[in-house]
Amino acid sequence: MSSNSVDTMSPTEVVIVGLGPTGATLANILGGYGINVLVLEREESIYPLPRAVHFDDEAMRVFQSVGLAGQIDPKVRVNCGTRFVDKNQDLLLDWPRPQDIGPLGWYPSYRFHQPDLEADLNDGLARQDSVTVLRGCTVTDIVQDNDGAIISWKQNGKPSQVRADFVVGADGARSVVRHSFDCDWEDLGFKERWLVVDVQLTADRSDLGDFTIQTCDRARPTTYVRCPREWRRWEISLHDHERDEDVVGDDFIWPHMRPSITPDEGRIVRRAVYNFESKLSDKWRDRRCFIAGDAAHLMPPFLGQGMCAGVRDVANLGWKLAAVLRWNAPDALLDTYERERRPHTRVYIETAVNVGRMMNNAETAETLTHAINPDGSAQMKSISRGLAHAMGPADGHLAGARMPQPVLADGRRLSDAMAGRFAVIAGRDALADHADHLPDDASAIILDADAHEALADLLEIQGVSALAIRPDFYCYGGVQGGDAAAIAPFFSDLRAQISSTA
Ligand SMILES: Cc1cc2nc3c(=O)[nH]c(=O)nc-3n(C[C@H](O)[C@H](O)[C@H](O)COP(=O)(O)OP(=O)(O)OC[C@H]3O[C@@H](n4cnc5c(N)ncnc54)[C@H](O)[C@@H]3O)c2cc1C
Numbered sequence: 185m186s187s188n189s190v191d192t193m194s195p196t197e198v199v200i201v202g203l204g205p206t207g208a209t210l211a212n213i214l215g216g217y218g219i220n221v222l223v224l225e226r227e228e229s230i231y232p233l234p235r236a237v238h239f240d241d242e243a244m245r246v247f248q249s250v251g252l253a254g255q256i257d258p259k260v261r262v263n264c265g266t267r268f269v270d271k272n273q274d275l276l277l278d279w280p281r282p283q284d285i286g287p288l289g290w291y292p293s294y295r296f297h298q299p300d301l302e303a304d305l306n307d308g309l310a311r312q313d314s315v316t317v318l319r320g321c322t323v324t325d326i327v328q329d330n331d332g333a334i335i336s337w338k339q340n341g342k343p344s345q346v347r348a349d350f351v352v353g354a355d356g357a358r359s360v361v362r363h364s365f366d367c368d369w370e371d372l373g374f375k376e377r378w379l380v381v382d383v384q385l386t387a388d389r390s391d392l393g394d395f396t397i398q399t400c401d402r403a404r405p406t407t408y409v410r411c412p413r414e415w416r417r418w419e420i421s422l423h424d425h426e427r428d429e430d431v432v433g434d435d436f437i438w439p440h441m442r443p444s445i446t447p448d449e450g451r452i453v454r455r456a457v458y459n460f461e462s463k464l465s466d467k468w469r470d471r472r473c474f475i476a477g478d479a480a481h482l483m484p485p486f487l488g489q490g491m492c493a494g495v496r497d498v499a500n501l502g503w504k505l506a507a508v509l510r511w512n513a514p515d516a517l518l519d520t521y522e523r524e525r526r527p528h529t530r531v532y533i534e535t536a537v538n539v540g541r542m543m544n545n546a547e548t549a550e551t552l553t554h555a556i557n558p559d560g561s562a563q564m565k566s567i568s569r570g571l572a573h574a575m576g577p578a579d580g581h582l583a584g585a586r587m588p589q590p591v592l593a594d595g596r597r598l599s600d601a602m603a604g605r606f607a608v609i610a611g612r613d614a615l616a617d618h619a620d621h622l623p624d625d626a627s628a629i630i631l632d633a634d635a636h637e638a639l640a641d642l643l644e645i646q647g648v649s650a651l652a653i654r655p656d657f658y659c660y661g662g663v664q665g666g667d668a669a670a671i672a673p674f675f676s677d678l679r680a681q682i683s684s685t686a
Contacts, residue, residue: 190336191344196222196316197509199335199348201323201361203227205236205298206477206494207354208305212250213502215312216604217510222346223309224321224337226355230306233454234298234382237411238263238488241290243495245589245657248289249599252308259300261412263293264394268552271401273443276549288657289589289597293488297412326351326364326473333472350505351473354498359479365470372530374462374484374537376544377422379431381441382454385414389449392416398543399442400552405544406442416450418442419485421544428457460484460540462533468522474501480525483533486540493529496656500525503604503655511627512684520575524584527572570658577661577677582646585659590638592631602655605629606682609639610650610663614671621675627683628652652678 198214200207203225214221247253265280281293309315318339325336336345353361397408409417420440422431430436432455438447463482468475477494501521507513546552569586576583589598598607606628608615615622615632622630633639643651648662650671660678663670 191342193222193344193346195332195347195349196220197348198222198350198352198505199224199333199346200352200354201335201359202353202355202477202479203306203317203319204354204356204477204494205302205305205491206479206498207352208302208309209246209250209495210352210354210476210498210502211315211317212252212305212308212312213246213498213604214505215309215315216250217506218314219506219509221312221315222348223315223317224323224335225317225319226322228320230299230302232299234411234415234417236298236485236488236491237295237409237417239294239296239301239492239495240489241286241288241292242586242657243492244290244294245288245599246495246499247304248597249499249602249604249655249657250308252304253290255307256296256301256304259297259304259412261295261394261410262291263295263396266396266398267393268398268400268546270547271399271403271442273397273399276400276546277552287588288586289599295409295411297415300412323355323360326361328364328470328472331472349472349509352498352501352505353473353475353479354477354494356478357482359475361473362465362475362479365467365473367465367467367470369463370466372462372464372533372537374460374540376460376484376540377424377426378458378460379420379422379437379440380454380456380458381418381420381437381452383416383418383445383450384453385416385450387449389416389445392443392445397443400543400547401442402545402547404440406440407543408441408443416445422457431457462537464526464530464533468526469518474518474521476501481529481533483529483536484540485536486543487532487536489532489536493532496528497521497525499656506604506655507627507682511624511682513682517575517681523573524571524575528569531569574658575660575681577663577674579664580661581664582648582651582659582662587653587657587659588642589657590636590642592638593636598653599657601631602629602653604655606655606660606678607631607653608650608675608678609633609643609653610671611640611643614650614668618672618675621672621679623675623679623683628678650674 197220200223268277321337321339323337332349353359399406405421407419465480476497571584574584609631612634650663652660
């Protein structure tokens with residue numbers, strides 16, 4: 185073989201480009217269905233320093249669904265909230281986060297060390313027989329036809345290619361997959377330069393406390409984040425005239441750390457200037473190719489939601505790919521990925537931008553409180569929204585609502601029992617009467633609400649006699665009240681949308 189020849193690998197079902205948190209989560213999800221996956225990652229190893237520092241209960245529930253929450257949980261910290269202070273570090277507003285496990289079965293907000301999380305996600309992949317990870321591979325080209333795509337890459341200068349049924353670009357902001365299809369960024373208008381400084385404490389600074397500290401100083405907003413173990417993060421806003429090469433120097437950094445810290449108390453391990461932007465790709469699918477995570481959207485990190493949005497993307501796309509590849513679902517199901525995820529992500533981007541503007545402009549308790557909640561109450565609310573344009577039953581009842589995680593009578597938590605499938609919940613008689621219309625065991629677990637008190641409660645709270653929860657834990661829909669005649673078509677519709685009815 186000449187050195188210019190192209191190695192061609194055996195065809196695979198899904199190629200994932202990029203093994204950041206988005207790609208690694210998707211590979212774990214698809215591996216759980218036994219789908220043949222090839223992951224191509226440019227870097228030789230996990231990046232050893234943090235970028236994201238926060239994730240939420242929804243992300244943790246996805247990690248639970250791929251069997252990794254048990255190993256991730258001991259390494260994270262429950263986030264206790266944010267203290268907004270003025271430039272003298274005097275308290276303006278306290279925003280504690282709930283310290284109780286919420287309806288999704290996890291704490292609402294966690295602090296984490298990204299290299300730990302990525303190592304855990306990679307551990308998960310090492311246990312998946314159907315997933316192959318190739319590092320040191322830079323994807324250069326994707327060519328589609330009606331049935332799939334040819335993905336080309338270079339490893340140490342050597343060209344290779346593979347054919348796949350589907351390609352998912354989880355390859356970050358400069359996604360080569362996004363560039364391979366005809367689409368544009370929609371710019372939502374936020375652009376700021378911030379300096380991010382990661383520090384490992386070398387002395388006791390327990391006086392800093394466990395809260396995030398937001399210094400509300402219009403001249404120089406600054407964020408301090410209490411990360412796990414000895415890790416701490418400072419984010420310092422920059423002025424236009426300040427040059428990157430100057431602000432990454434010690435002379436600039438140490439005096440600008442608020443709350444303050446000295447070189448005797450901590451070691452700077454990373455200093456990086458970021459352009460925080462707010463962008464949304466106008467297309468997330470082109471025939472056999474999809475984009476997810478930062479490849480599809482960029483948001484400023486003020487809510488700590490960029491990575492979480494990527495995890496939600498692949499929780500959504502993962503089961504739909506499995507439905508098409510394993511349950512013979514119609515291809516149209518895959519169109520619901522962009523339809524559901526794009527508007528949902530837009531809400532998070534817009535909220536992150538608003539929070540950023542508020543942080544950058546409020547300087548007094550009054551303006552801060554007002555900015556947080558226009559009715560004047562000092563309660564800062566988080567967004568927790570369902571999907572606005574969700575697939576579902578004909579009447580759309582409950583479609584896209586976020587579903588809680590009840591505990592079943594045998595002690596299993598709902599997500600564990602679902603194991604990547606739908607949960608169809610109804611009373612014993614309704615299930616028996618309409619058994620012919622139910623989805624099969626491969627695509628759904630059928631749960632008798634009469635045998636599980638928590639599920640009977642769930643039906644009652646939602647005011648429905650039957651309920652279907654999707655593998656990404658959003659609601660497919662519910663049958664309102666006692667409308668017995670609606671149950672059979674509800675089950676049949678579900679079955680037709682997620683599997684072959686033949
Ligand atoms: C300062 C800062 C703080 C943040 N804090 C938070 C936070 O607290 N919480 C949160 O949820 N989000 C946060 N974010 C956002 C979060 O970091 C990103 O949204 C997240 O990392 C995106 O993950 P990803 O896997 O989609 O992309 P990336 O992490 O960018 O991963 C993409 C991967 O693709 C690989 N790749 C790229 N091109 C190719 C190619 N051609 N071939 C092969 N491989 C390729 C790259 O090497 C990389 O490994 C923060 C961001 C910043 C900048």
